[in-house]
Amino acid sequence: MKEYLILDGYNVINSWPKVQKIAEISLDEARGALVDLMAEYKSFKGVEIIIVFDAYLVKGTKKLKEEIKGVKVVYTKERETADSYIERLIGELSERNQVSVVTNDWAEQQMILGSGAARITVRELVLDFDAAKGKIHRRSEKLGKIVSNSISKNIDREILRKLEKFRKE
Numbered sequence: 001m002k003e004y005l006i007l008d009g010y011n012v013i014n015s016w017p018k019v020q021k022i023a024e025i026s027l028d029e030a031r032g033a034l035v036d037l038m039a040e041y042k043s044f045k046g047v048e049i050i051i052v053f054d055a056y057l058v059k060g061t062k063k064l065k066e067e068i069k070g071v072k073v074v075y076t077k078e079r080e081t082a083d084s085y086i087e088r089l090i091g092e093l094s095e096r097n098q099v100s101v102v103t104n105d106w107a108e109q110q111m112i113l114g115s116g117a118a119r120i121t122v123r124e125l126v127l128d129f130d131a132a133k134g135k136i137h138r139r140s141e142k143l144g145k146i147v148s149n150s151i152s153k154n155i156d157r158e159i160l161r162k163l164e165k166f167r168k169e
Helices: 010-013 017-025 027-045 082-093 106-114 122-156 157-168
Strands: 001-006 047-051 066-067 071-075 098-102 119-120
Touching: 001 010, 001 027, 001 082, 010 027, 010 082, 010 122, 017 027, 027 047, 027 066, 027 071, 027 122, 047 082, 066 157, 071 122, 082 098, 082 106, 098 122, 119 122
Parallel strands: 001 047, 001 098, 047 071, 098 119
Antiparallel strands: 066 071
């Protein structure tokens, strides 16, 4: 069973303070930042991530799907909301997989729960992202200390002195 995390892209951008600040300058940059953050989150959690961006009011838009840094990004077609696309996607995925949807939209949350998926607020996602990032940081610091301690204890002092001199040059 795969685990999927679906994001209502613009809802998340407008609710995640770090990304919202970027959106005030450039919406395109904010979309890129969200994809970067979710690629990092995917590496922490090992879940499939799909970000859905609403192109409802963009004339002549055809549905576009692409994969960026391991994150699936979907732009809906003209006259299709992200909510309706997500609802259909939940129907396709939830029978054989664990599906969670990130949004702060109350009406969408009700639809999500009624469709058999779990709902996650943006705040919950941000807290989980920060916690996962903190765990990785602490683990890498601990591993770095172990590696540096074990290497320095096992290398001849003269070689260690030469390496240190080389590092400073």
